[in-house]
Amino acid sequence: MTARETDFLVIGSGIAGLTTALSLAQHGHVIIITKSNQEACNSYHAQGGIAAAIGEEDSPELHLEDTLRTGVGHADGDSVEMLVRMGPEIISLLADWGTPFDRDGSKFALAKEGSHSKARILHVTGDATGKGIIDSLLLEIRKHPSISFVSHTMVVDLIIQDGECAGVYTVDKETDITQYYARHGVVLATGGCGQIYQHTTNDLVSTGDGFAMAYRAGAELTDMEFVQFHPTALHIDQNPMFLISEAVRGEGAVLVTEDHTPFMHKYSEWGDLAPRDVVSRAIFQETMEGHHVYLDATKLTVDFANRFPTIFTACMEVGIDPRVDLIPVTPAAHFMMGGVKTDLSGQTTIPRLFACGEVARTGVHGANRLGSNSLLEGAVFARKVALTIASLSKRTVKPLQEIEVSVRLCNNKQKEEQWKQQIQQVMWKYAGISRTKLGMEKGLQELKSISDQIPSSYLESQNMLQVAQIVLQAALWREESRGGHYRSDYPKTEEIWASRQYIVEENQQHESHSIASIHS
Incomplete structure (x- = not known):
């Protein structure tokens, strides 16, 4: 078993991970770990664009209003404020890094999408915005001497030492286990979990790994019912x-x-x-x-x-x-509005563990995401994460002598695919667009039956199973309909539920009333 050290460790190669890495590179050495090839992420497939209030008739205030309204009273006002204020700055940064946004003469071409009151969507080559951004960021990263890429390597779990996140351990295609330690901290930018559903637009890599490993490490997850x-x-x-x-x-x-x-x-x-x-x-x-x-x-x-x-x-x-x-x-x-709970700096409830992008619950989306806010959120919070983590003092690395783990990466791909399909079918049937108490309870029972069949060594299936159960449990708890969570047995949106969250930690689940209700 080998061990590697770095200043900063970034897990994931979407817009959030790459922006974090580029923003940190001036402060020390960065290692990016991704379980497939460098372009395998949901960001790469994003078509419509990235939203920002840069038009002459637009303003951050209007973008804020649209985002809060679409979030159905469940978004965090401070987070949304930061998102829309930093939007124009992020567009300039991405353009400086080489993103070839489409133009209308000398100005950026702007399109309109659902629930936006103004045309504020920037795009690349019409409908290849994600590809344009990711290709440009990867080009910048490959030129940077302070950034190293480790691809086709899956993070198994987080390493927690003295109550802080010290690093991760991974398995590669040869099933070799490697420990990676970060002197400043670890950033989760692992994307979403759409592959827990039978019908999804998400890349095949989106199996909820970041949610699952954060959960196992004891980090708080919240709003997981909002898909x-x-x-x-x-x-x-x-x-x-x-x-x-x-x-x-x-x-x-x-x-x-x-x-x-x-x-x-x-x-x-x-x-x-x-x-x-x-x-x-x-x-x-x-x-x-x-x-x-x-x-x-x-x-x-x-x-x-x-x-x-x-x-x-x-x-x-x-x-x-x-x-x-x-x-x-x-x-x-398509997208998970909930995730690993963070503050405005991307700090999770575990010290030195940060999260940004779809894996994070920053509060900007509330119960329903405004179209084209996802790429913006990933980049905005990546910048905030980088600023905060770079300011932390270095911790002393203490490599573990041994890690007892038995992990295989899809050793029996046919069998693993069968387990995945079973999970996906359960989730589409019982935790899809319309949900009921009886259906979700049955879904949890069926997932329990599936869990008895899957060996612990099949990590992707285990991660999907864990996240699927969390989504069902959270959806079962929220007895109303709001945004992406619709229950036909509780079809109304109730004011009393606006400020309530279902917070999930390993071995404990509890309600939170700490987030104030936000209304546009």
Whole structure:
């Protein structure tokens, strides 16, 4: 067993992890660990863009209002304030690091998405924003002598010493165990957990590893009942499902049933640009009534192939020409609003353990994320994490003599895939767009049955199972409907629940009333 030391340790290679690493590199040596290749992350697949109040008719105050309203009374005002105030600064930073944002003449081109009152979405090559950002950040990182990349290596668990996070231990493809120690601290930027669902837009790597390892280490997790289902995934059988960006509706596309009848006006005054939770439930309801749902982009005033080249190519590959054909769509698990609880600096409840990006619960999304705020959140809080962790004094590294662990990375891939599919089917059936007490209780029972079959050495399956159980338990506790959490047995949004959180720690679960209710 080998041990390595560094100043800063970053787990994950999405926008949050890469921004953290670049921001820390001037303060010492950084090691980034990622379990697949460097581009394997949800950030890379982000289409629509990144939101920031940089337009002449826009302002941080309007961005704040939109974010709070969409969060359905559950967002943290201070976090949202920081997010929107730092937005323009982050765009400038990403541009300086080489991100080729699309332009309209000398100005950034801005698009509109659901629940945004202004056009404030910046994009790259029309609908390849995530790729544009990640490619640019990786190029900067590869040029930096103070940053090292360790890929195709999975973090097994956090190392806690003297009550602080000292590092992690990992397993690689050869099942070699390595200890990594950080003198200043560890940053979790491991992304989301969409792969716990049967239908998801998330990359295959999104198995909830960061949530699970933080939970096992004793960190607090909260708001795990709030899962965002993106309303318009391309309705074909694939994993992950291909996303039809919300920006397509922003350009005028309309959701219709099989007979070309629009329906979103029945569900929201915002129509096709309603918040994602509203649109997903509307599609779900239309489907329950026997309809097939499509996105009609045939009347767009923009050239579809030019404005959305990635989406156009993907549709054409399966025989759909968006310029003349209806696009079949369905909701799919997309984003976790909850996560590892942090303060405004990204500090978790474990000293020297920080979190940013989708794995973190910063409070900016509340019960429902405003579209294109995710990339912004990842970069904003990465900068705050870097500033804080760099200011910490160095700790003395004390490598462990031995770690007793038996871990295999998908040694029996066929069997592991069967376990994963069982978990995904349970979660889609019982913790999906519409939930009930009886269904969730049955889901927990079925997950318990699955857990009895999975050896502890199959880490991804174990992580998925652990996170799935936490989501179900949190959803069972919240007896109301709010944002991404909808219960048909408690369909109303109740004021009394606005300020309440279900906080999860290993071996204990409790309510918190410490977060004030926020209203726009």
